[in-house]
Amino acid sequence: xxKYLSIFSITLQEYFVYHLNMFMWxxxxxxxxxxxxxxxxxxxxxxxxxxxxxxxxxxxxxFGTTILRSLVMGSRTVDLGWMINSGMLTIPLMRPFNMxxxxxxxxxxxxxxxxxxxxxxxxxxxxxxxxxxxxxANPYTLMITMVSIIFAIMIYFFINIIFGxxxxxxxxxxxxxFLLMVILEFATGAMFPLDMLSSLWQxxxxxxxxxxxxxxxxxxxxxxxxxxMYLIGQFIWVILLYLLAHxxxxxxxxxxxxxxx
Amino acid sequence: MPVITVKHLxxxxxxxxxxxGLAGSLRDLVNPIYEDKIAINDISFSIEPGELVGFIGPxxxxxxxxxxxxxxxxxxxxxxxxxxxxxxxxxxxxxxRSISLVMGQKNQLWWDLPASESFSLNRxxxxxxxxxxxxxxxxxxxxxxxxxxxxxQVRKLSLGQRMKAELVAALLHDPKVLFLDEPTxxxxxxxxxxxxxxxxxxxxxxxxxxxxxxxxxxxxxxxxKRVIIISEGSILYDxxxxxxxxxxxxxKIIEVILQDGTTKTYKVPxxxxxxxxxxxxxxxxxxxxNIKEVAIEDIIRQVFAKK
Amino acid sequence: MCGSVGYYVMKLREGNMYQNKPSLPATLRSxxxxxxxxxxxxxxxxxxxxRGAAVLFIAGKLFRLSTAFLLVYLVVGRAKLxxxxxxxxxxxxxxxxxxxxxxxxxxxxxxxxxxxxxxxGTFDFYLLNPLSELFxxxxxxxxxxxxxxxxxxxxxxxxxxxxxGYSLTLPLVSALIIALIIAFIMAIAxxxxxxxxxxxxxxxxNTIMLYRDLERLAAMPVSMYGKWGAGVLTYLFPFGLMxxxxxxxxxxxxxxxxxxxxxxxxxxxxxxxLWFWKKSLLTYSSASx
Numbered sequence: 024x025x026k027y028l029s030i031f032s033i034t035l036q037e038y039f040v041y042h043l044n045m046f047m048w049x050x051x052x053x054x055x056x057x058x059x060x061x062x063x064x065x066x067x068x069x070x071x072x073x074x075x076x077x078x079x080x081x082x083x084x085x086f087g088t089t090i091l092r093s094l095v096m097g098s099r100t101v102d103l104g105w106m107i108n109s110g111m112l113t114i115p116l117m118r119p120f121n122m123x124x125x126x127x128x129x130x131x132x133x134x135x136x137x138x139x140x141x142x143x144x145x146x147x148x149x150x151x152x153x154x155x156x157x158x159x160a161n162p163y164t165l166m167i168t169m170v171s172i173i174f175a176i177m178i179y180f181f182i183n184i185i186f187g188x189x190x191x192x193x194x195x196x197x198x199x200x201f202l203l204m205v206i207l208e209f210a211t212g213a214m215f216p217l218d219m220l221s222s223l224w225q226x227x228x229x230x231x232x233x234x235x236x237x238x239x240x241x242x243x244x245x246x247x248x249x250x251x252m253y254l255i256g257q258f259i260w261v262i263l264l265y266l267l268a269h270x271x272x273x274x275x276x277x278x279x280x281x282x283x284x
Numbered sequence: 285m286p287v288i289t290v291k292h293l294x295x296x297x298x299x300x301x302x303x304x305g306l307a308g309s310l311r312d313l314v315n316p317i318y319e320d321k322i323a324i325n326d327i328s329f330s331i332e333p334g335e336l337v338g339f340i341g342p343x344x345x346x347x348x349x350x351x352x353x354x355x356x357x358x359x360x361x362x363x364x365x366x367x368x369x370x371x372x373x374x375x376x377x378x379x380x381r382s383i384s385l386v387m388g389q390k391n392q393l394w395w396d397l398p399a400s401e402s403f404s405l406n407r408x409x410x411x412x413x414x415x416x417x418x419x420x421x422x423x424x425x426x427x428x429x430x431x432x433x434x435x436x437q438v439r440k441l442s443l444g445q446r447m448k449a450e451l452v453a454a455l456l457h458d459p460k461v462l463f464l465d466e467p468t469x470x471x472x473x474x475x476x477x478x479x480x481x482x483x484x485x486x487x488x489x490x491x492x493x494x495x496x497x498x499x500x501x502x503x504x505x506x507x508x509k510r511v512i513i514i515s516e517g518s519i520l521y522d523x524x525x526x527x528x529x530x531x532x533x534x535x536k537i538i539e540v541i542l543q544d545g546t547t548k549t550y551k552v553p554x555x556x557x558x559x560x561x562x563x564x565x566x567x568x569x570x571x572x573x574n575i576k577e578v579a580i581e582d583i584i585r586q587v588f589a590k591k
Numbered sequence: 592m593c594g595s596v597g598y599y600v601m602k603l604r605e606g607n608m609y610q611n612k613p614s615l616p617a618t619l620r621s622x623x624x625x626x627x628x629x630x631x632x633x634x635x636x637x638x639x640x641x642r643g644a645a646v647l648f649i650a651g652k653l654f655r656l657s658t659a660f661l662l663v664y665l666v667v668g669r670a671k672l673x674x675x676x677x678x679x680x681x682x683x684x685x686x687x688x689x690x691x692x693x694x695x696x697x698x699x700x701x702x703x704x705x706x707x708x709x710x711x712g713t714f715d716f717y718l719l720n721p722l723s724e725l726f727x728x729x730x731x732x733x734x735x736x737x738x739x740x741x742x743x744x745x746x747x748x749x750x751x752x753x754x755x756g757y758s759l760t761l762p763l764v765s766a767l768i769i770a771l772i773i774a775f776i777m778a779i780a781x782x783x784x785x786x787x788x789x790x791x792x793x794x795x796x797n798t799i800m801l802y803r804d805l806e807r808l809a810a811m812p813v814s815m816y817g818k819w820g821a822g823v824l825t826y827l828f829p830f831g832l833m834x835x836x837x838x839x840x841x842x843x844x845x846x847x848x849x850x851x852x853x854x855x856x857x858x859x860x861x862x863x864x865l866w867f868w869k870k871s872l873l874t875y876s877s878a879s880x
Contacts, residue, residue, distance in 0.1 A: 032306045039309035047797035054804045065815045066670040073669045198644035202651040209658040297876045352877050359873045380721040392716045408624045409720050
């Protein structure tokens with residue numbers, strides 16, 4: 024356990040090496056809020072609703088995705104592909120710890136870092152924009168939201184392992200990564216609530232793992248009646264992606280050793 | 285008039301000191317500690333046209349920093365630097381067109397393309413007239429015996445061939461002042477001597493000055509009449525290479541060959557040479573005796589070790 | 592070894608002929624030639640190494656563009672009006688933004704690898720040769736694939752322009768080109784400013800991303816961000832000039848003579864950023880070997 028604590032601490036320290044970069048990164052976290060906020064204010068600020076969302080509920084949604092994003096999608100595993108390509112993977116591989124555990128520990132450090140900064144940023148956003156926000160009070164709902172967030176974190180972790188493992192087969196890990204990023208931006212519901220789409224498209228998207236990262240946990244938080252169905256869907260994705268990640272990783276590792284780097 | 289004049293040059297960098305641990309990182313964020321690292325400390329020298337000066341010192345002595353300041357990459361913290369009667373820092377067009385800096389550990393050639401492509405890029409960059417470019421290229425390629433590899437991808441060249449190609453790229457525009465930072469580093473003995481020979485010829489045929497840093501004493505001994513020894517940012521010695529010996533070497537070496545053919549050597553303080561020689565002749569069955577200077581490599585190694 | 596001394600002496604005398612500063616057209620020509628050479632070489636290595644990657648990047652970019660249009664369609668389509676613009680006008684603004692921002696970014700790719708170039712010492716070579724170090728730092732690494740995408744992006748602008756019910760006239764097109772040039776100069780000024788930060792702090796990656804985040808705001812009509820927001824995006828940054836200002840010219844909501852003011856502003860910004868760059872360069876400590 025102690026070794027993972029060490030990894031945890033080292034990962035955090037890395038962030039502090041480049042102050043300016045870190046500062047700008049945090050400023051960006053606030054800035055991503057700007058466009059959607061002003062867009063919806065321009066349309067809904069004067070009252071009324073669109074697709075069943077009024078200004079208050081859309082703000083809760085946006086605010087929720089902003090917070091969930093740094094929890095679910097804050098990750099260090101994105102550089103796995105680069106580690107494989109550059110041969111850096113050899114170092115952690117030679118160490119006496121579980122590789123998935125190592126990667127997960129770094130992710131946890133990243134999430135903690137995000138979370139602690141959010142204590143500054145959230146009040147800041149609230150103060151500047153004063154968005155009307157809905158607070159869930161039902162303890163049961165809060166509890167299953169937590170479960171849903173944990174599932175979401177795992178889904179994202181396994182997706183990262185799978186995409187990172189592409190590095191075992193190709194040197195171009197950034198291109199697929201970029202495509203994934205673009206798809207995630209839309210298909211997780213980060214851009215706008217997915218139930219604004221026609222029900223056909225909604226159903227198509229629900230067959231992919233992406234909405235389960237942000238959209239579904241938020242729906243659960245907002246008190247969806249289908250919460251249990253959503254949780255089951257998430258759980259199935261966790262299992263499927265775990266199996267796939269494990270398989271891809273094992274196969275890739277054979278190639279890594281075969282290359283003898 | 286000197287080509288290079290350096291007066292009281294000092295260059296220091298500000299670096300941030302890092303505290304240990306996560307808590308340390310947090311404190312660094314709030315209350316950073318800075319410290320000044322002095323790379324060059326008040327050095328002065330000047331170099332006349334046609335000189336080839338060896339610049340030697342241990343790692344981190346400030347050799348590269350000096351060369352970079354002289355070529356206008358770094359801004360002096362204090363003191364004045366004039367190269368070809370210009371302030372290098374202004375990096376005027378006419379200045380940049382008359383100098384070249386070659387760094388043995390860095391690569392200015394395009395890695396994936398043949399060297400000839402990089403040469404023609406340099407022709408465009410320096411807008412070298414066609415006839416001059418062709419003649420210079422021909423001469424340099426002949427001098428360095430590079431003809432056969434001009435169209436081979438740079439990444440596939442051997443280290444020696446690559447260094448030669450770097451030299452061509454750096455000299456196409458006829459620089460008046462040439463800074464060579466470790467031009468022979470990592471090369472095998474034959475390549476080293478070829479590059480050395482080239483530098484010698486180039487110096488003989490050009491008015492400008494050459495400043496050379498090298499880890500290999502052989503480079504300096506063979507090429508430079510004058511050396512500047514620098515350590516921890518200060519100049520320890522500036523003058524004729526031969527003067528290094530008398531200044532720093534307090535000892536000479538007495539080599540005696542005994543009648544049975546074995547050789548013995550003794551390292552003796554200069555003042556005691558006569559005394560010791562007499563004693564040896566009296567004590568031993570000697571067939572021959574030599575009194576030699578300590579090798580310059582050893583002296584310089586000693587000088588740095590003492591520091 | 593052939594040490595033809597006499598030949599060298601002769602050559603040295605000739606040397607001075609071109610070591611004088613060349614004329615301006617000659618300088619521009621050599622910049623042009625060098626840029627073309629750098630870009631072709633980039634293209635050569637790209638088609639040999641990363642064909643598949645290029646396809647994925649293009650797919651990603653097109654996907655991102657279509658989701659942006661989808662958002663405008665979903666929101667403005669329902670709401671009918673957004674800060675005074677109807678759906679067709681909002682789509683034209685987005686199309687213009689996409690075209691202009693891609694065009695300005697396209698040439699200034701160098702900033703993304705700037706840190707790397709400082710760390711590995713390549714920046715030393717930028718400083719050492721007679722072409723401007725800013726030229727290398729910004730304009731090398733132009734992505735030929737992006738150059739290709741400009742064509743369909745231009746097509747989308749024309750489609751949105753005609754779709755919004757305005758006619759393509761020569762004076763309007765020329766006004767737009769002028770706006771683009773001014774926006775480009777302002778963008779250069781900002782990039783130089785960021786390079787200066789890069790020299791000082793060796794960290795520029797998130798700064799440039801923040802700049803891009805702000806830029807993305809201009810995909811929507813800037814009046815949406817209130818008086819202050821619109822002012823910052825338009826006068827401080829070049830982003831307003833990339834979409835809303837040219838769109839207003841098309842809609843007849845703005846006077847083309849405003850562009851003169853913007854031109855002066857752009858020049859002032861450029862001067863300021865160059866001054867900052869010079870100051871920053873004083874702190875440059877070349878990567879140690």
